[in-house]
Amino acid sequence: MSSDALPISPARFAEAIKDLPLSALHLEVLELRNSIxxxxxxxxxxxxxxxxxxxxxxxxxxxxxxxxCLRRALEERLRVGLEEDQDDADDGGLHL
Incomplete structure:
Protein backbone atom coordinates (compact mmCIF):
# COMPACT_ATOMS: atom_id res chain seq x y z
CA MET A 1 0.00 0.00 0.00
CA SER A 2 1.38 3.41 -0.89
CA SER A 3 1.84 6.06 1.77
CA ASP A 4 -1.04 8.13 0.40
CA ALA A 5 -3.55 5.27 0.04
CA LEU A 6 -6.49 5.25 2.42
CA PRO A 7 -7.96 2.06 3.90
CA ILE A 8 -11.28 0.92 2.50
CA SER A 9 -14.41 0.87 4.60
CA PRO A 10 -15.51 -2.38 6.29
CA ALA A 11 -18.50 -2.55 3.93
CA ARG A 12 -16.31 -2.26 0.82
CA PHE A 13 -13.88 -4.79 2.29
CA ALA A 14 -16.70 -7.26 2.94
CA GLU A 15 -17.92 -6.81 -0.63
CA ALA A 16 -14.41 -7.26 -2.03
CA ILE A 17 -13.71 -10.54 -0.23
CA LYS A 18 -17.05 -12.27 -0.66
CA ASP A 19 -16.01 -13.91 -3.94
CA LEU A 20 -12.66 -15.14 -2.62
CA PRO A 21 -12.31 -18.85 -1.96
CA LEU A 22 -12.44 -19.82 1.70
CA SER A 23 -8.90 -21.21 1.45
CA ALA A 24 -7.61 -17.73 0.53
CA LEU A 25 -9.31 -16.24 3.58
CA HIS A 26 -7.85 -18.96 5.82
CA LEU A 27 -4.39 -18.20 4.44
CA GLU A 28 -4.83 -14.46 5.00
CA VAL A 29 -5.89 -15.05 8.61
CA LEU A 30 -2.81 -17.24 9.19
CA GLU A 31 -0.52 -14.62 7.63
CA LEU A 32 -2.02 -11.87 9.79
CA ARG A 33 -1.65 -13.95 12.94
CA ASN A 34 1.97 -14.72 12.05
CA SER A 35 2.65 -11.03 11.51
CA ILE A 36 1.04 -10.18 14.86
CA CYS A 69 12.97 2.12 20.55
CA LEU A 70 10.09 3.81 22.34
CA ARG A 71 8.75 5.22 19.05
CA ARG A 72 9.21 1.88 17.26
CA ALA A 73 7.45 -0.04 20.05
CA LEU A 74 4.50 2.37 19.86
CA GLU A 75 4.32 2.03 16.07
CA GLU A 76 4.35 -1.76 16.38
CA ARG A 77 1.60 -1.75 19.04
CA LEU A 78 -0.54 0.39 16.73
CA ARG A 79 0.18 -2.00 13.83
CA VAL A 80 -0.81 -5.00 15.97
CA GLY A 81 -4.14 -3.30 16.69
CA LEU A 82 -4.74 -2.68 12.99
CA GLU A 83 -3.82 -6.24 12.07
CA GLU A 84 -6.04 -7.66 14.80
CA ASP A 85 -8.91 -5.59 13.41
CA GLN A 86 -8.12 -6.95 9.93
CA ASP A 87 -7.98 -10.50 11.32
CA ASP A 88 -11.43 -10.05 12.85
CA ALA A 89 -12.76 -8.72 9.54
CA ASP A 90 -11.18 -11.56 7.55
CA ASP A 91 -12.64 -14.32 9.64
CA GLY A 92 -16.00 -12.61 10.03
CA GLY A 93 -15.90 -13.24 13.75
CA LEU A 94 -15.70 -17.00 13.17
CA HIS A 95 -12.20 -17.26 14.70
CA LEU A 96 -10.83 -19.50 11.96
Missing amino acids: AHLDYSNEQLRPFAEGTAAPLGGGDPGRPDQD
Missing part, protein backbone atom coordinates in the same frame (compact mmCIF):
# COMPACT_ATOMS: atom_id res chain seq x y z
CA ALA A 37 3.18 -12.82 16.59
CA HIS A 38 6.35 -11.33 15.07
CA LEU A 39 5.34 -7.81 16.13
CA ASP A 40 4.60 -9.01 19.66
CA TYR A 41 8.02 -10.70 19.83
CA SER A 42 9.74 -7.59 18.49
CA ASN A 43 8.00 -5.44 21.10
CA GLU A 44 9.18 -7.78 23.86
CA GLN A 45 12.75 -7.31 22.59
CA LEU A 46 12.36 -3.51 22.39
CA ARG A 47 10.70 -3.10 25.79
CA PRO A 48 13.87 -3.01 27.98
CA PHE A 49 15.43 -0.35 25.74
CA ALA A 50 12.20 1.65 25.45
CA GLU A 51 11.77 1.57 29.23
CA GLY A 52 15.42 2.40 29.88
CA THR A 53 16.16 -0.80 31.79
CA ALA A 54 18.81 -1.87 29.24
CA ALA A 55 21.69 0.17 27.82
CA PRO A 56 21.51 0.97 24.10
CA LEU A 57 23.84 -1.09 21.88
CA GLY A 58 25.95 1.94 20.92
CA GLY A 59 26.53 2.77 24.57
CA GLY A 60 24.63 5.12 26.76
CA ASP A 61 22.93 5.19 30.08
CA PRO A 62 20.71 2.38 31.22
CA GLY A 63 17.84 3.98 33.06
CA ARG A 64 17.23 6.40 30.23
CA PRO A 65 14.58 5.36 27.67
CA ASP A 66 15.81 5.06 24.10
CA GLN A 67 13.49 7.32 22.13
CA ASP A 68 13.92 5.41 18.86
Whole structure:
Protein backbone atom coordinates (compact mmCIF):
# COMPACT_ATOMS: atom_id res chain seq x y z
CA MET A 1 0.00 0.00 0.00
CA SER A 2 1.38 3.41 -0.89
CA SER A 3 1.84 6.06 1.77
CA ASP A 4 -1.04 8.13 0.40
CA ALA A 5 -3.55 5.27 0.04
CA LEU A 6 -6.49 5.25 2.42
CA PRO A 7 -7.96 2.06 3.90
CA ILE A 8 -11.28 0.92 2.50
CA SER A 9 -14.41 0.87 4.60
CA PRO A 10 -15.51 -2.38 6.29
CA ALA A 11 -18.50 -2.55 3.93
CA ARG A 12 -16.31 -2.26 0.82
CA PHE A 13 -13.88 -4.79 2.29
CA ALA A 14 -16.70 -7.26 2.94
CA GLU A 15 -17.92 -6.81 -0.63
CA ALA A 16 -14.41 -7.26 -2.03
CA ILE A 17 -13.71 -10.54 -0.23
CA LYS A 18 -17.05 -12.27 -0.66
CA ASP A 19 -16.01 -13.91 -3.94
CA LEU A 20 -12.66 -15.14 -2.62
CA PRO A 21 -12.31 -18.85 -1.96
CA LEU A 22 -12.44 -19.82 1.70
CA SER A 23 -8.90 -21.21 1.45
CA ALA A 24 -7.61 -17.73 0.53
CA LEU A 25 -9.31 -16.24 3.58
CA HIS A 26 -7.85 -18.96 5.82
CA LEU A 27 -4.39 -18.20 4.44
CA GLU A 28 -4.83 -14.46 5.00
CA VAL A 29 -5.89 -15.05 8.61
CA LEU A 30 -2.81 -17.24 9.19
CA GLU A 31 -0.52 -14.62 7.63
CA LEU A 32 -2.02 -11.87 9.79
CA ARG A 33 -1.65 -13.95 12.94
CA ASN A 34 1.97 -14.72 12.05
CA SER A 35 2.65 -11.03 11.51
CA ILE A 36 1.04 -10.18 14.86
CA ALA A 37 3.18 -12.82 16.59
CA HIS A 38 6.35 -11.33 15.07
CA LEU A 39 5.34 -7.81 16.13
CA ASP A 40 4.60 -9.01 19.66
CA TYR A 41 8.02 -10.70 19.83
CA SER A 42 9.74 -7.59 18.49
CA ASN A 43 8.00 -5.44 21.10
CA GLU A 44 9.18 -7.78 23.86
CA GLN A 45 12.75 -7.31 22.59
CA LEU A 46 12.36 -3.51 22.39
CA ARG A 47 10.70 -3.10 25.79
CA PRO A 48 13.87 -3.01 27.98
CA PHE A 49 15.43 -0.35 25.74
CA ALA A 50 12.20 1.65 25.45
CA GLU A 51 11.77 1.57 29.23
CA GLY A 52 15.42 2.40 29.88
CA THR A 53 16.16 -0.80 31.79
CA ALA A 54 18.81 -1.87 29.24
CA ALA A 55 21.69 0.17 27.82
CA PRO A 56 21.51 0.97 24.10
CA LEU A 57 23.84 -1.09 21.88
CA GLY A 58 25.95 1.94 20.92
CA GLY A 59 26.53 2.77 24.57
CA GLY A 60 24.63 5.12 26.76
CA ASP A 61 22.93 5.19 30.08
CA PRO A 62 20.71 2.38 31.22
CA GLY A 63 17.84 3.98 33.06
CA ARG A 64 17.23 6.40 30.23
CA PRO A 65 14.58 5.36 27.67
CA ASP A 66 15.81 5.06 24.10
CA GLN A 67 13.49 7.32 22.13
CA ASP A 68 13.92 5.41 18.86
CA CYS A 69 12.97 2.12 20.55
CA LEU A 70 10.09 3.81 22.34
CA ARG A 71 8.75 5.22 19.05
CA ARG A 72 9.21 1.88 17.26
CA ALA A 73 7.45 -0.04 20.05
CA LEU A 74 4.50 2.37 19.86
CA GLU A 75 4.32 2.03 16.07
CA GLU A 76 4.35 -1.76 16.38
CA ARG A 77 1.60 -1.75 19.04
CA LEU A 78 -0.54 0.39 16.73
CA ARG A 79 0.18 -2.00 13.83
CA VAL A 80 -0.81 -5.00 15.97
CA GLY A 81 -4.14 -3.30 16.69
CA LEU A 82 -4.74 -2.68 12.99
CA GLU A 83 -3.82 -6.24 12.07
CA GLU A 84 -6.04 -7.66 14.80
CA ASP A 85 -8.91 -5.59 13.41
CA GLN A 86 -8.12 -6.95 9.93
CA ASP A 87 -7.98 -10.50 11.32
CA ASP A 88 -11.43 -10.05 12.85
CA ALA A 89 -12.76 -8.72 9.54
CA ASP A 90 -11.18 -11.56 7.55
CA ASP A 91 -12.64 -14.32 9.64
CA GLY A 92 -16.00 -12.61 10.03
CA GLY A 93 -15.90 -13.24 13.75
CA LEU A 94 -15.70 -17.00 13.17
CA HIS A 95 -12.20 -17.26 14.70
CA LEU A 96 -10.83 -19.50 11.96
